[in-house]
Amino acid sequence: MTKLPRLSRAALQNPWKQNPWFESVAVAQARAKKRLPAPVYAALVAGSERGQTIDDNERAFTDIGFAPHVVGQHASRTLSTTVMGQSLSLPVMISPTGVQAVHPDGEVAVARAAAARGTVMGLSNFASRSVEDVVATGAPTLFQMYWTGNRDVMVQRMERARAAGAVGLIATLDWSFSMGRDWGSPEIPERVDLRTMLRFAPKVISRPRWLRDFAMAGGLPDLTAPNLAAPGGDAPTFFEAYYEWMTTPPPTWSDVEWMREQWGGPFMLKGVCRVDDALRAVDAGATAISVSNHGGNNLDGTPAAVRMVKPIADAVGDQIDVVMDGGVRRGSDVVKAVALGAKAVMIGRAYLWGLAANGQAGVENVLDVLQGGIDSALRGLGVGSVQELGLEHLLVPESFHRALGVSDSMAPAGGAGVPSTRP
Numbered sequence: 001m002t003k004l005p006r007l008s009r010a011a012l013q014n015p016w017k018q019n020p021w022f023e024s025v026a027v028a029q030a031r032a033k034k035r036l037p038a039p040v041y042a043a044l045v046a047g048s049e050r051g052q053t054i055d056d057n058e059r060a061f062t063d064i065g066f067a068p069h070v071v072g073q074h075a076s077r078t079l080s081t082t083v084m085g086q087s088l089s090l091p092v093m094i095s096p097t098g099v100q101a102v103h104p105d106g107e108v109a110v111a112r113a114a115a116a117r118g119t120v121m122g123l124s125n126f127a128s129r130s131v132e133d134v135v136a137t138g139a140p141t142l143f144q145m146y147w148t149g150n151r152d153v154m155v156q157r158m159e160r161a162r163a164a165g166a167v168g169l170i171a172t173l174d175w176s177f178s179m180g181r182d183w184g185s186p187e188i189p190e191r192v193d194l195r196t197m198l199r200f201a202p203k204v205i206s207r208p209r210w211l212r213d214f215a216m217a218g219g220l221p222d223l224t225a226p227n228l229a230a231p232g233g234d235a236p237t238f239f240e241a242y243y244e245w246m247t248t249p250p251p252t253w254s255d256v257e258w259m260r261e262q263w264g265g266p267f268m269l270k271g272v273c274r275v276d277d278a279l280r281a282v283d284a285g286a287t288a289i290s291v292s293n294h295g296g297n298n299l300d301g302t303p304a305a306v307r308m309v310k311p312i313a314d315a316v317g318d319q320i321d322v323v324m325d326g327g328v329r330r331g332s333d334v335v336k337a338v339a340l341g342a343k344a345v346m347i348g349r350a351y352l353w354g355l356a357a358n359g360q361a362g363v364e365n366v367l368d369v370l371q372g373g374i375d376s377a378l379r380g381l382g383v384g385s386v387q388e389l390g391l392e393h394l395l396v397p398e399s400f401h402r403a404l405g406v407s408d409s410m411a412p413a414g415g416a417g418v419p420s421t422r423p
């Protein structure tokens with residue numbers, strides 16, 4: 001961390017008093033927007049190209065409706081489930097996000113919140129906090145890796161995560177290095193030195209609470225990736241790490257198998273969009289897949305993740321754990337995804353907005369908002385547990401699903417297209 005003068009302990013305030021409970025993820029996002037320097041907020045919004053996929057991720061949930069009962073609901077509902085051998089108190093997991101500079105406690109705060117609410121932490125290999133610090137929170141941690149570096153380096157990173165106590169590996173392989181978005185990308189500095197601080201000062205000075213939080217923690221974010229450090233070496237900068245990734249030849253299916261074997265424990269392939277790829281993931285020995293388009297940050301034009309859930313869950317849901325991520329912002333979204341065949345969802349931006357709004361308490365708040373929304377939907381639907389959810393509880397337009405990677409005769413109406421609303 002770049003050192004800043006420490007503020008007095010007396011300046012510490014109760015975060016709940018200063019920034020109390022929020023009732024929805026949308027409110028958390030509005031607070032995050034006010035609180036974060038504009039480039040940091042823009043880096044979280046992200047998305048690629050014209051934003052077709054990022055828009056569809058959220059909008060697709062609004063195409064699905066519910067058919068609630070009026071009488072006969074269950075007095076208590078069960079939200080717990082199991083994914084990759086881990087017990088979850090609700091079907092929501094923390095998706096790995098490689099973001100720096102949101103909050104000084106970063107992934108440690110997120111992991112503490114995950115542990116407090118009985119769920120699993122996905123830790124990005126681009127994270128700002130070490131796997132050792134994150135596992136020490138007590139949250140069951142799934143360490144996420146991209147296909148980056150040579151095999152020796154990858155094995156060394158896996159061994160470090162295993163030694164730290166990570167309980168599973170997430171291999172995220174859906175990245176095509178798409179550059180450019182129509183609403184512009186924020187500048188990410190290579191290093192936070194005095195020159196950078198002066199250049200970014202106007203953007204940061206208008207966000208005093210963000211600055212205060214970092215100042216009280218002892219400095220500004222250093223934008224390095226500690227989990228990608230060589231043994232005994234310094235953590236690479238974000239751009240050094242990105243360069244290694246960009247210059248690593250893409251993996252084959254036998255590389256996936258190799259990675260799974262090297263890890264030797266629960267293994268998730270994240271970023272699956274097609275039924276044929278899901279079948280290959282089963283063949284490669286994966287324990288789980290996440291149906292995902294990287295939160296709309298990968299290949300623009302990929303359908304919303306929730307549109308791809310049912311065809312994939314129908315094909316492989318009885319063989320491996322199928323989860324999904326992308327666009328989940330409320331408990332009813334979780335219920336829709338689970339009713340379509342996912343065992344659980346992973347959230348990305350939702351917890352990042354909570355983290356930005358109120359640190360660990362904000363992430364707990366987001367998980368509570370989702371928990372409350374799931375419970376309320378189960379009650380309305382007259383369902384006693386998330387395991388009982390099925391298509392009969394939803395109103396789904398015929399053209400909703402997107403079955404990619406199946407022969408035409410198997411594909412439902414609607415084909416592989418993505419509806420668009422952005423101009």
Ligand SMILES: Cc1cc2nc3c(=O)[nH]c(=O)nc-3n(C[C@H](O)[C@H](O)[C@H](O)COP(=O)(O)O)c2cc1C
Nearest residue numbers: 044095096097098124172294295326327347348349
């Ligand atoms: C700012 C940002 C950074 C991300 N970094 C990573 C990452 O390092 N590794 C990874 O597997 N996925 C990463 N993702 C994707 C998330 O894990 C997840 O797939 C996505 O955020 C889900 O969509 P949602 O944000 O709409 O919930 C990132 C997403 C965002 C928004």
